[in-house]
Amino acid sequence: MSIEGGAFRCFIHTDKAGNPFETSNIEEWNAHCSTAVEPPHEEEADWQCEQCGDVYHAKLPFHKLGADGSKGIRFTCNDCGEKQKGVEMTKVQTEQTKRKEKK
């Protein structure tokens, strides 16, 4: 049994036989996910604004992995900062956001 992390796999852009695209090469992975369409890849994240504390669920276009593994994603709350191109943010209802909205 393997106890190590595995290769990158894409399950929505498969080959004709239905096998997932699979690679351990970051450049191949970036190239695949950047060019694959119908449907395109998205990044999803749950995120809390440091300034106002509101919690969001964010969707944004695919970000390539950098050489250090980082995606360099940055979020700005729509209430506290400028709106970001291509980012869809849904405010998540928490006790904190409910209290703020009641005020």
Add this chain to the structure above:
Amino acid sequence: MIHGFLSAKVIRKDGTEKQLACMQHNELTNAVRDVMHSNCYTNTSTGTRGFNYIAVTETSLSLPNLSATTLPGEITTNGLGRAAASPPASHTTGTNSSTVEVTMTASGSFTDVVASATFNASSGATIGHQANYATGSGTLISGDTLKTTWTLNLG
């Protein structure tokens, strides 16, 4: 890979049985893979938080150690204490990959940071992934930064 098996049988009133499936390989859907990554890595809800806290240590890990419950020598001070992912942990939909990363800024001196682990809360909690760096940081002084990125391929 995540393997699973399906078994099922009909037991009729007359006592006869019909085996419909016996440890037959199942299929993990794309939708549930995305949900699993949310639950395991990107979710930040209190009580059900995923493994998106990162901790570091100056103690080299003896791996494999699947029974680990803590990160030996976990640093808790001078800017390198356990921290929530920032930018937030993200998952690429339709794939098996999520990214959890954080940049810590030292506010004191460290001799050699050599390993990291993920947790699902800011203190205590369950240790998730653990690994040694390929090489230690060497001496860190106040103002130095340490960026740790976990690329987590599950499923």
